[in-house]
Amino acid sequence: MPERNPNETISNILETFEAALKSGDTAAAIALFQPDGYWRDLVAFTWNIKTMEGREQIAAMLDAQLNTVKPSKLKIADNETATEADGVTQAWIAFETGVARGTGFIRVKDGKIWTLLTTMTELKGHEEPKGSKRPMGAEHGARTDRTSWKEDREAEIEALGYEKQPYCLVVGGGQGGIALGARLRQLGVPAIIVDKNERPGDAWRARYKTLCLHDPVWYDHMPYLPFPDNWPVFSPKDKIGDWLEMYTKVMELNYWGATTCTSARYDEAAGEWIVEVERGGEKLTLRPKQLVLATGMSGKPNMPKFKGEQHHSSKHPGPDAYRGKKVVVIGANNSSHDICAALWEAGVDVTMVQRSSTHIVRSNSLMELALGDLYSERAVAAGMTTMKADLTFASIPYKIMHEFQIPVYNAIKERDAEFYDRLEKRGFMLDFGDDNSGLFMKYLRRGSGYYIDVGASELVADGKIKLKSGVDVVELKEHSVVLSDGSELEADLVVYATGYGSMNGWAADLISREVADKVGKVWGLGSDTTKDPGPWEGEQRNMWKPTQQEALWFHGGNLHQSRHYSQYLSLQLKARMEGIPTPVWGLQEVHHLS
């Protein structure tokens, strides 16, 4: 028998799969998967963000969902061809459900599906007005009492939140809230984004002055309006601030700056939130149907209760006021390294206090070995688009993602061996994650514990940034910090680069401890590694998907996640607004409070 070409392999499986799905033959469907195969679904089948691991979970999902989902038109995506390498045949796929169109990715090993990704692209009848569906702008013809674009926009701004309630309220106007706001606008979901800062981008502008994004530009595009070709690889914070401000304006988002939410309460009878808001001094009540907390995946600053001259890293302005002084920085992750380096550059006597081990990876090595295939100029030249890169990354089940990552970080360890050696000789405590899976896994599991080295590590290795490691702070005296090894550091300023609490804390503050506890911990995979307790969840807790509190959502993450997952969150919200049935499969259970 001649070998099948990759297109045939995939097409045959998809055909059999579709037949099984259409006839509700779950047994036939799961027989197409490897026994430990994975199906990751972003909203299309589960109205949830969910990975089904193994045939049993897949069968359970299908039994629950097939009746309403009604999948069809499963095929290799237009203009795509299946490929084969290392015994894995893979392809971009397209499909429809009763209410939506979807995109996905399939990997087949030994004739069976190893991984399947299904994602919702658009709701039928609610397609975004772009390309051939873009608005006309000018309505041709003549009509009495026509209003202009400006008059319509001004009327909308004036009415929304007053005579007209937003369907969705997004609390927090960083890149997360703005990306989601842009998607909701395109879907015609009336939304207001509120932020305590005056202008979009201010949260970036307010950070320490030397801050630049540590992720490269290809990873950072916002939806709809990618950065131009001349945009820097690593955006300086004020430049990204300006971009977000401009983006908010031209995407016509309803952004309320200088606005704080003081309380929120869900009125179950009315099916809406009652949110008390202060907008530039004026108090008002908003009644949105949906509430999204996009207050930053980093949550609230962790700030020990010491006395003395001190601030959290989120309030650190940069080095200028501290020239010639002595500064102690508690913590040894990204912010600490950036702040220490800028202080040293300004001639400050600076000591870093490292309490536990840190994962360090050099920016160049990360760009070349970890990101290069998906997010780089090289990837762009090879035809990789932002959408394909996002979906490729999304197609690796979290359960096995570390297996893909470990070899990358082993290569980095080898490549930069001499560098790591010098750091360790200086006493710096290194790690590569509990299972040596490196940076992304640390980010996904706990959102902390690493530094992408852009220069500070050399200063540590050289002793220019002084280091005290394996110690904690015991006491703050009038002019010094006392450490757990009994040593004492003179200090004019102490900076707490000690990270952030759970995002759950925002819900407790804004709504109630009760609701926060009902929803439970936000972020992390349940990997049973440091700061990410089990049991295994398979997806990030509570992010971009339904929670145990009706009509409450969490959104955020880095620019990549804000871009990509805002798509699925916006579709979930739109479907609810339009009254499209959204039966959620596998609503997340709560195992940890915060």
Place this chain on the structure above:
Amino acid sequence: MPERNPNETISNILETFEAALKSGDTAAAIALFQPDGYWRDLVAFTWNIKTMEGREQIAAMLDAQLNTVKPSKLKIADNETATEADGVTQAWIAFETGVARGTGFIRVKDGKIWTLLTTMTELKGHEEPKGSKRPMGAEHGARTDRTSWKEDREAEIEALGYEKQPYCLVVGGGQGGIALGARLRQLGVPAIIVDKNERPGDAWRARYKTLCLHDPVWYDHMPYLPFPDNWPVFSPKDKIGDWLEMYTKVMELNYWGATTCTSARYDEAAGEWIVEVERGGEKLTLRPKQLVLATGMSGKPNMPKFKGEQHHSSKHPGPDAYRGKKVVVIGANNSSHDICAALWEAGVDVTMVQRSSTHIVRSNSLMELALGDLYSERAVAAGMTTMKADLTFASIPYKIMHEFQIPVYNAIKERDAEFYDRLEKRGFMLDFGDDNSGLFMKYLRRGSGYYIDVGASELVADGKIKLKSGVDVVELKEHSVVLSDGSELEADLVVYATGYGSMNGWAADLISREVADKVGKVWGLGSDTTKDPGPWEGEQRNMWKPTQQEALWFHGGNLHQSRHYSQYLSLQLKARMEGIPTPVWGLQEVHHLS
């Protein structure tokens, strides 16, 4: 002998052509052209914008330029294939000169070059920092007294125009000045854009409230940062204003709003301009090496000297204040139609006074029949890029462009015959240009004389907008307008939609009548048609190229021209700043003063 395939045909000609150019064998080079062949060059060979018409002109150019230009590496562009249709073989080409890289397009008929386009893409060693050459943003490593992006940008803003003189001053900050400013910024040419309005985009915001662009979005992209996919086909004026403002910000242009230039004088000895400027009340003197007038191709408003309540169309606010009143609008081109329609929609009694015939073309017909192949969603879907569309349009020599246009407008005439018939029955005077070549030729020749119908013509045909045609205004009485046929129209307001004078007028006002006369008429092709007197020029007079006044340039036009020709103007300015020799061939002679 077997037929050659198109690639072979083109490659063979290019090979022979390059050999002739390299050996300085002009006779051999021109023998490759049709006797009446055309070579249009944008800066690459002529350091000018120039069409050589026929072998004699081509020979003269080559004899003068070859020694310094040193062309090489002439070939079909990478990833392109020659095509053949209707006896014409054509291809995208690439080439180099001693100092630059270029792109072009060639059409071969009967084995000889019929049209050749050569354009300069970039100067060697001065490539724009984009794609793989984009800036890093964050400078990795550590260095004492590092400054941030924001500090650098603020220092630049503070110094430029005060401690540091701009190399180039751009007067006028509409889309023309902004597009040019963006290109100059990428090329590292210090430039200031001054505009009398406070914010970028204000010139659009100040127009009548119903104004939308009449050109569609695919035609209107700015350089570097195309509109997103959801941008309206026809931008409302305030939306385009917001875009220009944000564009100016994120492209980091040095834009001085609320600034007027009161005088400019060229100091030949110093080789610089002395420009007196008032910036928000403060008087200062700028000394740029190059002065660009980007004050709008439309020049100064034509405003008859009548008494009474009246304004020029450029000052017309829209209909709201005139509900229930009587308005007479003088003129029958774009602005007049837009203003009349908005007035009628608001319940105003409005009369249009048509003094001479107008070319009317319906927006849909124009989009489908005239623009669709290059600028449309259909073109995008077929792989057409903005750059290719611009270059394709540029590749048609002006001398024969009307031959390409006439059939298009004949088709439009037929398609919309019933519509034109109704207009004429109402007494409206129609034309399609002196030679029936339609809208683009009218625009290129005289920049006036047409209306792209988006609805007003139906109101004229229906008699809803009243029409007096074939008459002129004789006198304005206290409450009426007296026309040349003796009739009298009651009027509470008279709007002069009477067009604009020559751009040359700006030079006279800012510099001197002497310099304005030295430079002569701006715009037009010398087509010897209405408002575009001969002799034939072959290119638009004085636009984007050297003029008879050293270091004085004109820039502008619609969004397409502002985008495309800013590239060639910016390269000419950059070359001069870098001291690269720029021997100009065929500097334009002056036949008309204004």
